[in-house]
Amino acid sequence: MGVQDDNTGQDSEPRQPGPEGAAGGVAPRLDLLVDVVDEHEEEVSENGRTVRHQGIYLLPNLFTTAALFAGFYAIIAAMRGDFENAAVAIFFAMVLDGLDGRIARITNTSSKFGAEFDSLADMVSFGVAPALVVFSWALEGLGKFGWSTAFIYVACAALRLARFNTQIDTADKNYFTGLASPAAAAILASAVWVCHDLGLVGTDLPRELSVVIGLLTAIVGFLMIANFPYYSFKGIDFRGRVPFVVMIAVVLVFGLITLDPPSILLVAFLAYALSGPVMQGVNRRKRRKT
Numbered sequence: 001m002g003v004q005d006d007n008t009g010q011d012s013e014p015r016q017p018g019p020e021g022a023a024g025g026v027a028p029r030l031d032l033l034v035d036v037v038d039e040h041e042e043e044v045s046e047n048g049r050t051v052r053h054q055g056i057y058l059l060p061n062l063f064t065t066a067a068l069f070a071g072f073y074a075i076i077a078a079m080r081g082d083f084e085n086a087a088v089a090i091f092f093a094m095v096l097d098g099l100d101g102r103i104a105r106i107t108n109t110s111s112k113f114g115a116e117f118d119s120l121a122d123m124v125s126f127g128v129a130p131a132l133v134v135f136s137w138a139l140e141g142l143g144k145f146g147w148s149t150a151f152i153y154v155a156c157a158a159l160r161l162a163r164f165n166t167q168i169d170t171a172d173k174n175y176f177t178g179l180a181s182p183a184a185a186a187i188l189a190s191a192v193w194v195c196h197d198l199g200l201v202g203t204d205l206p207r208e209l210s211v212v213i214g215l216l217t218a219i220v221g222f223l224m225i226a227n228f229p230y231y232s233f234k235g236i237d238f239r240g241r242v243p244f245v246v247m248i249a250v251v252l253v254f255g256l257i258t259l260d261p262p263s264i265l266l267v268a269f270l271a272y273a274l275s276g277p278v279m280q281g282v283n284r285r286k287r288r289k290t
Contacts, residue, residue, distance in 0.1 A: 057109035063100035064118050067093045071125025074189075078133040084196045086133045090189040091265070093125035094182045106239075115168075119161050126185035127157030131217070134188050138195075138205050138213045149214040149221075153188075156221035157181050163225070176230040179223040179273055183230075186269045187220050193262035220273065228276030229283070 070093035077086035100118060104110040131150040139146030160178055167177070191213065195201070200209065257264045 056113050057104070057107075057111055059107060060100045060104035060109055060114050061117060063096050063103060064114065064121050067096035067100065067125055068121040070096060071121070071129040074125070074129040075132050078129075078136040081136075081201075083133065083137050083192050083201060086129075087189040087193040087196070087262075090125065090130060090133070090185050093129070094186055097122060097125065097182055115165070119165055122181055123158060123161055126181035127154050127161070130185040130188040131157075133192060134213060134217055137192050137201065138210045139217070141207075142210055142214055146210070146214055149218045152218045153184075153221035156224045157184070160224035174232055174235045176232050178226050178228060179220070179230055179276060180232075181224060183269055183272055184220045184224050186265065187273060188217060190262050190266035190269060191216065194266050197262055223273055223276065226276070228280050230272070230276045230279075 070089045074086040074089035074093070077083070077089060097118070100114075104114055131153045134153075135146060135150040139150055160181055163177070195205070195209075205213075
């Protein structure tokens with residue numbers, strides 16, 4: 001006996017659930033999910049008119065989600081005592097974070113939602129994750145000094161990201177004001193990685209070294225909110241032509257990093273962190289001369 005159709009009053013065959021069916025398949029499940037989660041709407045300006053668009057761009061947000069997952073994994077790895085993988089996960093988050101913005105600009109899929117999502121993901125991957133990794137690795141035995149320096153880093157990362165979001169439309173695209181949070185996280189991650197390769201982990205760390213790591217954590221945090229200028233590398237045109245010698249230089253850099261990745265990365269990011277105060281001093285000297 002068939003099922004009676006509401007419109008015709010005739011018997012019809014029972015509908016089988018399936019991925020292509022409008023009833024009982026994927027579509028009703030998606031409709032149910034849409035009823036639970038409101039659709040995202042965003043206002044954009046097109047040709048001088050304000051237009052509302054629904055939905056989000058998938059590709060750049062996939063990279064942002066992957067960066068967020070890498071930061072979360074770094075926290076879980078640190079809780080398990082796997083500090084090497086925790087440090088490497090932060091570097092993976094750094095690479096993915098650099099890709100999502102560039103992909104959004106290249107594919108013309110930038111949006112306010114993507115910018116806010118990226119900022120929140122950065123707070124986890126480059127604010128909370130590095131602080132917890134360093135705290136679990138070296139600062140836990142220092143008592144109040146240890147957790148206070150870790151908190152200083154987290155708070156400075158939040159302040160840095162909030163200031164960046166409010167100045168994004170007016171700031172010079174070629175320079176950051178303050179050390180970028182991914183670079184700050186890279187300093188802490190590479191320090192953990194170097195010491196792990198040397199066999200210095202947890203209770204094996206001398207107290208003096210733990211204090212130095214705590215001071216480094218606080219100093220790197222303050223560099224994020226300082227008014228030092230840092231080159232952003234956003235002016236590099238990856239789609240344009242460059243001299244052949246540039247490609248040779250890139251090969252040499254990769255070869256140098258493979259010799260000792262943690263040590264080379266630590267030196268490179270420490271040099272980048274120092275470049276801000278040095279550039280500030282050079283600019284002040286030029287202004288005095290003029």
